[in-house]
Amino acid sequence: MTISRRHFIKQAAAASVFMALGVPVCKANAADNTIDSWVKGVCRYCGTGCGVMVGVSNGKVVTVKGDPNNHNQGILCLKGALLAPVIYAKERVTKPLIRKNGTLVEASWDEALDLAASKFKEALDSTGPDSVAYYGSGQALTEETYLASKIFKAGLKSNNVEGNPRLCMASAVGGYVSTFGKDEPMGSYQDLDAATCFFIIGSNTSECHPVLFRRIAARKQNDKNVKIIVCDPRRTNTSRIADLHMNMKPGSDLAILNSMAYVIVHEELDDYRFHNKYVNFMTNDKQKVDFEAYKAFLQDYKPEDVEPLCGVPAAQIREAALTFAQSTATTSLWCMGINQRIRGVWANNLIHNLHLITGKIGKPGSTPLSLTGQPNACGGVRDTGGLSHLLPAGRVIAKKEHRNQLEMQWGLPQDSLNPKPGLHTMALFNAMNEGKVKTLLTLCTNPAQSLPNIKKYEEGLKKAFLVSIEAFSDAISMQYADVVFPPAFWVERRGVYGCTERRYALVEKAIDPPGECRPSVNILVELAKRIGVDPNLIPYENSDDVWEEWRKVSAMTPYNFAGITRERLIKESGILWPCPTEDHPGTTIRYVRGEDPNIPEDYPDKYHFYGKPDGRAIVWMRPQKAAAEPAGGEFPFTLTTGRVIDHWHTATMTGKVPEIARSFPHAYVEVNTKDASRMGINHGDKVKVITRRGDMLFDARVGDVCEPGLVFVPWFDPELVVNELTIDAIDPGSKQPEFKICACRVEKA
Known part of the structure; x- marks a missing residue:
């Protein structure tokens, strides 16, 4: 029998408590005899990459259960088990939108595509490739990120290709x-x-x-x-x-x-x-x-x-x-x-x-x-070269040899790829502030909530012409979009996710998308053609075509996905790369002879760290380094941010599930009991958190989760955007911001 969602949420809540004892989190809850078909896929949330089986009845997704043949062995967390309602959220964008007189209004596909293409061509003609950019996501399919990166780097000659994994991985x-x-x-x-x-x-x-x-x-x-x-x-x-x-x-x-x-x-x-x-x-x-x-x-x-x-x-x-x-x-x-x-x-x-x-x-x-934060930050952005300094399969833009390899594989003239790395994420949005980047295409990401010190970058979001491929109309970034394309979401199209352990698994198409939604691969191809990209560079009918090219591009590198065919992905619940041949089982341990296919069987030593010229890994002598903004003086507390078990990232998906939304309706601030007592703060009181970038009111949760001097705020809430308070200082090597530490003051409101 099918259990009610109310009963399910109680079971799932109890499961989260018993996880510490090794008790399974969630199992399937819909009787198989109510389902017309089960379609294999991958969970839409974190980088764990849990396999799912999607239950379809009368052309609609009605339930989700764990795939017993994937690494999660049929187990799902609460978020994954309650994915079905997200598909049918009233906030789904189902028709193209363009901004007229300050308001997004419905438009035809031709009108929206032509407007977006004209703005990109205008920027390219007036100020060149450095004035256009793409900002993607670790939630996009591998095929989507590979294609977008190719369009911009090979087609438009712009290396301003970034994605939100810059913020996390x-x-x-x-x-x-x-x-x-x-x-x-x-x-x-x-x-x-x-x-x-x-x-x-x-x-x-x-x-x-x-x-x-x-x-x-x-x-x-x-x-x-x-x-x-x-x-x-x-x-x-x-x-x-x-x-x-x-x-x-x-x-x-x-x-x-x-x-x-x-x-x-x-x-x-x-x-x-x-x-x-x-x-x-x-x-x-x-x-x-x-x-x-x-x-x-x-x-x-x-x-x-x-x-x-x-x-x-x-x-x-x-x-x-x-x-x-x-x-x-x-x-x-x-x-x-x-x-x-x-x-x-x-x-x-x-x-x-x-x-x-x-x-x-x-x-x-x-x-x-x-551990990876997003379902395809590894298999999409990192592997396919979806960052401003990368090319597909571990290659880097700065190396002529790597550029020449891609030029050969992509059918481009030698030395035609732009040799200068593009702008990393924080530099990109700063360049929008300065008016240097004039047009931006985003895919499946919500930077107006997820960037640090976000108020600083609002000017650029307003100034640049923003084209978004976005499924949900209430994402904060939609407030700045000039053109919005409605994408097919999750199991409404087919493609690959690659999770934390290098496992590539297929998300099968289970249902047709609503309204006028189209697969993002098709949107990207059509937009690129209208901007003026050579059609011979992007000869794809669907994601299957892109995947076949990606396999070939990877084959001459240590990544080597050549053996991960569509046919295998349909039959199997994920394969770990490197996987050089169609009969190769996938690789669970790298850098070890007999385990890693990149190491010859006659290699004289057991280990070979082949990414280094001499085959040796490096132990680095890295000294202690304080945070960019340590607590002290006027700001004696440290503010840190993170997730809660129910919500995920900016809650554009989890916020659509009533049971989840009710369990965590708003963000809060955790305050240590001793700090709270000293300041006269009780559980549930309104508390003001103040940093050098602004202030915000939260309900207090008093307890001993945080040590004295530390406060924690989850970042899912679109009404209480704590990233307005966080710092945008970056690691000079990775260019990743220091979300986890900034100085603050805490006051009872």
């Missing part, structure tokens, strides 16, 4: 590339089932990646010897199952990680045979040194010396280091708490360091595994 990319030479994790979710130690830092996994957290909790429940270390400035649900919670001060992550390395080396728990053979030690200014120099660098990070800075007792730092190093198999997990820092790349490097000096890498259960 750029530092992880920088960390992988600078340490190993190539992006993306070397391990997979299978490591979660073999690890005997989990080191979780800068990630509230229980709320942001609940299905993976259930898997971690189940591992601990099944083996009482498994240890969990959580390093986080908040006491989240994740920390509740930790054997050790290091309640660090915000911004002290680099010092803690170096201190753990000090303990490991000082106690002679490093794997000398491994790092002597497979690792180079490098100073911050890229000077190659020996292991003794690294040991000398770590002398400044003795736990007793680090304790006053980070607020973590020296004994806890030692315990964490010993547990990490003495465990049979250690998996590290991290997310935005590490990436959204002005030294996020360095923090990523230091996590990798712990694995490299202990040799806990490339073995079942031993891997550094960064």
